[in-house]
């Protein structure tokens with residue numbers, strides 16, 4: 024099955040689930056404007072376009088939808104939590120994510136970081152915009168320890184408990200932000216990401232990152248409507264202007280962030296191996312590095328399998344060459360990684 028078919032199945036399965044119980048009447052009403060047939064893919068995509076716009080501005084709608092997805096995952100797909108009894112340290116990180124929008128993740132052994140860095144240094148990058156150059160997906164998947172860290176049960180448990188549903192790995196990537204460039208470009212300027220109804224990213228620095236080597240910069244407490252409401256109130260003399268700036272202006276200047284939020288972003292620095300989880304629905308940027316370039320690995324976890332470009336999936340033989348632990352073939356890991364790894368039809372649930 025291609026990743027497109029994989030995506031379609033999940034969305035159709037969810038639609039059937041939403042249409043079954045009056046608990047989800049809110050979603051049925053939206054869907055019924057487009058079709059009565061839950062297997063109509065074009066209606067499903069119209070439904071999500073509408074629901075996305077509503078839920079982006081309303082935490083209650085978003086949470087109601089997350090509850091529906093959780094029920095779909097548990098009851099229809101029979102997915103179990105990654106760790107059934109949530110460890111105390113995991114819970115503390117979930118709380119930090121909810122509160123601030125970011126949290127340190129877990130320590131990674133230095134020899135793993137070294138092996139990852141050495142791997143990437145042997146591969147070629149593709150220039151993106153003069154300031155940033157990225158590695159191919161294949162180089163990321165083949166990087167030693169990368170998938171293993173992305174699937175660390177504790178990392179997944181933080182992500183799962185923050186998102187409220189079994190996550191899907193949507194994007195795996197690695198890139199250099201090059202030092203000594205003239206001016207910040209694209210994601211080096213403040214912005215919000217729109218990757219999913221709810222999502223978060225794991226960042227792993229493979230180089231030492233201080234203030235001059237391009238840290239990730241995050242404006243704490245800007246990742247939910249509820250929290251942004253505080254800033255709307257603070258800017259009540261110019262609410263419309265604030266909302267237009269917050270929602271419509273793709274790239275936001277440092278001065279505007281300071282003016283509207285009354286504070287600057289937190290610079291997340293640390294030696295190679297530093298890793299953290301961030302909800303980049305909050306306002307953020309990757310600071311333009313001054314002196315030394317930054318090598319970053321990143322994993323995006325979301326609640327739906329919707330991605331801009333569905334990646335090709337590795338088949339069983341290709342996966343075997345990666346020598347990954349056998350747990351990857353079992354649930355919920357096979358589900359979480361299904362956009363990248365294809366273990367064959369028998370290994371996947373009915374999504």
Ligand SMILES: O=C(O)CCC(=O)C(=O)O
Nearest residue numbers: 210216238239303308309
């Ligand atoms: O380079 C960074 O630190 C941030 C990049 C970014 O905007 C993102 O990962 O969403």
Ligand SMILES: [Fe+2]
Nearest residue numbers: 210215216303
């Ligand atoms: Fe971003």
